Every structure is written in C-alpha cells, then in structure tokens.
Amino acid sequence: MSRGLARLALTGYRVAGILLYPLAGPYLTYRMFKGKEDRHRRSERLGHASAPRPRGPLVWAHAASVGETMALIPLLRELGRRDIHVLLTTGTVTSAELVKNRLGDQVIHQYVPIDLKFPMKRFISYWQPDACITAESEIWPTTVMELARRRIPQIRVNARISDRSFARWRNNDNLAEALFGKMALVVAQSDLDAERFRDLGAWPVLVSGNLKGDTDPPPCDLALLERYRQEIGERKTWAAISTFEGEEKAAAGIHKALKSRDGQLTIIVPRHPDRADAIEEMLKAQGLVVARRSRNDPLTAETDIFLGDSIGEMGLYLRLTEVAFVGRSLTGEGGQNPLEPAMLGCAVLSGSNVQNFRDVYSNLVRKGAARLVRDVEMLAKAVHYLLGNDLARRKMIDAGQETVTEMRGALSVTVKALEPYINPLTVSARLQPRAAAAQ
Structure with missing residues (x-):
C-alpha cells in the first residue's frame, strides 16, 4: 500500500466511524442482550465518564482482556506507589470483574470507548491523560490518531505481535508505519517481537521479557x-x-x-x-x-x-x-x-x-x-x-x-524504560499537595 493510499485508508476509517456513530447505541444494546456488555455502564463505551477525574497527573492504561489485565497489575501498582493516578480501561465484562476483585480502588476503572471519533474524543477530552500505556498487541486507528493529535505519549508494554497480525500489517506497510510510528516507546516481550515492531515503523523498541512472569499467583478463598x-x-x-x-x-x-x-x-x-x-x-x-x-x-x-x-x-x-x-x-x-x-x-x-x-x-x-x-x-x-x-x-x-522464577524481571526493565515519562509525573504529583497547602 502506498503512502497516499494509507492516508486515504485512515481518512476513510475516520469518516466511516462518523457515519456509523448513530448505529453505536443499537449495536451496544445488541451486545448487552448477548451478555457482552454491562447494562449499567453501557454509556462508558460511548465515552461518557462515570467517575470524576482526580486532580493531578493521570496515566491511562488499557488492557483488552483478562490476560492483559493480569500482566499489567504489577505495573499499575508501581504507578500508584509513585502517586500517579491510574485510569484503567478494559473491553470485557470478565476483565472488569477481575479489576474489581484484584485492584479495587487502586485504579479508576472504565470500559474502553468504541474506536469511533466522537466517543474517543469525548473520552480523552474528559480524562486528559498525561500518557497512555497499552498492553500487548491491539491497535485501534482512531485512538492512535486522536492521542497523537493531542501529543499524548503512547507507550506499548509487554508488546507482542502474532504471526498472522504481522503478515497482515506487512502487506499494508505504509498504513502500519502511519500507526506504529506514532508510538513513543514499545517495550516488547521478545527479540522477535521487537524486530517485528521495528519493521512496522515503531521506534524506539526495547525488550523486557514477559510481564506475566512478574505477576503474583492468582488468589483463592x-x-x-x-x-x-x-x-x-x-x-x-x-x-x-x-x-x-x-x-x-x-x-x-x-x-x-x-x-x-x-x-x-x-x-x-x-x-x-x-x-x-x-x-x-x-x-x-x-x-x-x-x-x-x-x-x-x-x-x-x-x-x-x-x-x-x-x-x-x-x-x-x-x-x-x-x-x-x-x-x-x-x-x-x-x-x-x-x-x-x-x-x-x-x-x-x-x-x-x-x-x-x-x-x-x-x-x-x-x-x-x-x-x-x-x-x-x-x-x-x-x-x-x-x-x-x-x-x-x-x-x-x-x-x-524454577522456570517462572528465572523469567521474572520484566517489571523492573519496563519501569526503567518508562522513567522518562513517569518520573516527571511523580514529581508533579508529589508537589501538588504542598502547592495546594500554600494557597
């Protein structure tokens, strides 16, 4: 695909999203009756917030599924220890239940808006994240372009890309470069994943190992x-x-x-x-x-x-x-x-x-x-x-x-890679109470 066609494809995607927006409500209603949406929080999928935005620095983290959510938990707790507010979005009812059980009020949970212009613009305008951290492999064009337009750093951690996805993106290399090139940082699971992200236009790309090796064993009653x-x-x-x-x-x-x-x-x-x-x-x-x-x-x-x-x-x-x-x-x-x-x-x-x-x-x-x-x-x-x-x-x-023990360490590598983005937020967060007290 040529660069011109790639630009045309992204424009067409945005326009199609605008035209299809009136159908978003009925679509979500259909999914709700199939048990795939939370009936009480359906408006979140259209970008309407159901929680107040706290004062101070806020990082938006996204994990599409249960596995990705589990992988992010240690990193999200580390951000919390640095006094940074965390907004965590997930895409499934199951993962939302996991967030409630494992993280409670340590994060603000919302369902991720559908990848259409109006919901995503509404979502980002309300939450005003200082950075966006996503896990593993999902790429949503409207989200990527809207964050880039506002110059919000987009960071991909525990990043991987399947054989099938890589082949599909390689067949549309200029489109891939237009999207992957918007990433401020990619922290990949393996050398192969890192090489693939670089081939698709991402830079810089580092290798951390798998964050899932640093998760705690799932609890039980x-x-x-x-x-x-x-x-x-x-x-x-x-x-x-x-x-x-x-x-x-x-x-x-x-x-x-x-x-x-x-x-x-x-x-x-x-x-x-x-x-x-x-x-x-x-x-x-x-x-x-x-x-x-x-x-x-x-x-x-x-x-x-x-x-x-x-x-x-x-x-x-x-x-x-x-x-x-x-x-x-x-x-x-x-x-x-x-x-x-x-x-x-x-x-x-x-x-x-x-x-x-x-x-x-x-x-x-x-x-x-x-x-x-x-x-x-x-x-x-x-x-x-x-x-x-x-x-x-x-x-x-x-x-x-023994193997799980040897595979630990991805969290420390990931945190170190994120320091240029999160250290300034930590300083800002810790200065805010003193600034507020001085007023």
Missing part, C-alpha cells in the same frame, strides 16, 4: 479450597483450563477413557463462562455427572466433571490439581498463558498451537516443565501417565516453578 479438597478426598484430579469450543468435548472423552483406570475428577474451566450452559448440556448428553461452581454444587463420589464457570477463581481450580491442560491450543489457535498453572504447582500440557506464547512455552518445554501434544489421543496418554507417575509429575512441577 482458602475456606472454599479446603471444602473442595475434603469433598474430592483421595481422588486424582486433572484440569482443562481456558478451553475453547471443542476442547471441552475432548476433555470429556479423555475423562470417559480414563475413568475406569484412574477414577479421576476432571475440572473444566472454559475461557468464556457464558458458554457453561451449552457445555453442561454436552457433558450430560455423554452420560457424565456435572457439578457447577456457579451453583455451588457439592463434589460427590459420583461427580465426573467440576465445571468452573465462575469469574476470577482460576487460583481455586489450579490449586485443586497438579496436572493442567491449557486450552486454545488443540481446537483453537494461539494458546493461552501457561505461567499461572506453572507457578501454582501444575505439570503443564498443551496442544501445539501456541504461537501467541511461543517464548513462554519454549522456556517451559526446554526445562521439562511442559509438554506439547499433537492430538486428543496423545493428551489422554499424557494425562494418564502423569496421574499415575508421582515422580514424573513432581519433576515437571519443580521445573515449572
């Missing part, structure tokens, strides 16, 4: 954990977590194949809990007894599947097992974060489609902490082997925790 452990008793357990469509059926098949030999309880935690009704129906059609966390069902000796259909309780599910298959890797594509099960003492299994977490899996596999499987049959054999071999399982668990 200890009383609830003890209750479920007592109900499970001596039964062996394994978990299929962050599953996508098709992977729950695979887990059910593995459970049925191994039940007569291992007598295990299978824990299934779908990536999207709103699919739980359909998953339960599928499991019952196969003659399996299902207990659901959302119903607070007890785990009895007859329970086949514990369906983890709650939000923000991954720490509970992972503490109930020592073998975890991480989904979006057999029937889905790209993979999900394996660091949480590794840090919580699980031997990690995954399909081979883990492009979005290539470096993390490379480290885990090299250390013997994770094993990639080709298909459902190979996964069933791996689950059976680990459930029956305490020594092999323990070696994988120990290797996983």
Whole structure:
C-alpha cells in the first residue's frame, strides 16, 4: 500500500466511524442482550465518564482482556506507589470483574470507548491523560490518531505481535508505519517481537521479557479450597483450563477413557463462562455427572466433571490439581498463558498451537516443565501417565516453578524504560499537595 493510499485508508476509517456513530447505541444494546456488555455502564463505551477525574497527573492504561489485565497489575501498582493516578480501561465484562476483585480502588476503572471519533474524543477530552500505556498487541486507528493529535505519549508494554497480525500489517506497510510510528516507546516481550515492531515503523523498541512472569499467583478463598479438597478426598484430579469450543468435548472423552483406570475428577474451566450452559448440556448428553461452581454444587463420589464457570477463581481450580491442560491450543489457535498453572504447582500440557506464547512455552518445554501434544489421543496418554507417575509429575512441577522464577524481571526493565515519562509525573504529583497547602 502506498503512502497516499494509507492516508486515504485512515481518512476513510475516520469518516466511516462518523457515519456509523448513530448505529453505536443499537449495536451496544445488541451486545448487552448477548451478555457482552454491562447494562449499567453501557454509556462508558460511548465515552461518557462515570467517575470524576482526580486532580493531578493521570496515566491511562488499557488492557483488552483478562490476560492483559493480569500482566499489567504489577505495573499499575508501581504507578500508584509513585502517586500517579491510574485510569484503567478494559473491553470485557470478565476483565472488569477481575479489576474489581484484584485492584479495587487502586485504579479508576472504565470500559474502553468504541474506536469511533466522537466517543474517543469525548473520552480523552474528559480524562486528559498525561500518557497512555497499552498492553500487548491491539491497535485501534482512531485512538492512535486522536492521542497523537493531542501529543499524548503512547507507550506499548509487554508488546507482542502474532504471526498472522504481522503478515497482515506487512502487506499494508505504509498504513502500519502511519500507526506504529506514532508510538513513543514499545517495550516488547521478545527479540522477535521487537524486530517485528521495528519493521512496522515503531521506534524506539526495547525488550523486557514477559510481564506475566512478574505477576503474583492468582488468589483463592482458602475456606472454599479446603471444602473442595475434603469433598474430592483421595481422588486424582486433572484440569482443562481456558478451553475453547471443542476442547471441552475432548476433555470429556479423555475423562470417559480414563475413568475406569484412574477414577479421576476432571475440572473444566472454559475461557468464556457464558458458554457453561451449552457445555453442561454436552457433558450430560455423554452420560457424565456435572457439578457447577456457579451453583455451588457439592463434589460427590459420583461427580465426573467440576465445571468452573465462575469469574476470577482460576487460583481455586489450579490449586485443586497438579496436572493442567491449557486450552486454545488443540481446537483453537494461539494458546493461552501457561505461567499461572506453572507457578501454582501444575505439570503443564498443551496442544501445539501456541504461537501467541511461543517464548513462554519454549522456556517451559526446554526445562521439562511442559509438554506439547499433537492430538486428543496423545493428551489422554499424557494425562494418564502423569496421574499415575508421582515422580514424573513432581519433576515437571519443580521445573515449572524454577522456570517462572528465572523469567521474572520484566517489571523492573519496563519501569526503567518508562522513567522518562513517569518520573516527571511523580514529581508533579508529589508537589501538588504542598502547592495546594500554600494557597
């Protein structure tokens, strides 16, 4: 794509956004009825604030999903320790619930406005951020251009770019340069990611490692954990977590194949809990007894599947097992974060489609902490082997925790890279109370 066509494409995108703005309300209403929008806070998606803007420096941080939110939490807490107000936007109901549970009033949470001119202009005019920090890989043209027009620094941290996204941007190289070139700083997860961001026009680009290695293990209710452990008793357990469509059926098949030999309880935690009704129906059609966390069902000796259909309780599910298959890797594509099960003492299994977490899996596999499987049959054999071999399982668990420890350090590198932007804000924030007192 030529530079002229790139400019024309961006202009067309903005104009289309203006023309489509009247449809934004009905679109959000449709999503609300599908359970994908918060009915009480829908106006935030149109840029209307539901909280006051505090005095002093404010950084706008954006994390699209639960995984990106988790990665940002240590960094956001560091900004708070420096007396900088943090406005955190997320794009999903699930991630909003996570922010409420994990950060509380440490940040101001809003749903991110849709990427149209009027909502984004309204949002930025109200909040007047001193900088914008986004996580990982999303690029929204209207947001990028509006921030650039106001000369608000745009910083991308824990940045990665998938094979598919990179190929798409390379086919539109001038458009990519027009957007990625607006970044004030990119802090990438890996050397490969850094090289790709540079190729697309970003500069400067640094490498930090993965911020997810610096996150704390997900918490859980200890009383609830003890209750479920007592109900499970001596039964062996394994978990299929962050599953996508098709992977729950695979887990059910593995459970049925191994039940007569291992007598295990299978824990299934779908990536999207709103699919739980359909998953339960599928499991019952196969003659399996299902207990659901959302119903607070007890785990009895007859329970086949514990369906983890709650939000923000991954720490509970992972503490109930020592073998975890991480989904979006057999029937889905790209993979999900394996660091949480590794840090919580699980031997990690995954399909081979883990492009979005290539470096993390490379480290885990090299250390013997994770094993990639080709298909459902190979996964069933791996689950059976680990459930029956305490020594092999323990070696994988120990290797996983060692690998997570070695991967820590991305937070300190990221904070150091951000200092030219956040240090002046810290000074301004700490001078404000004295200035106010002197008046």
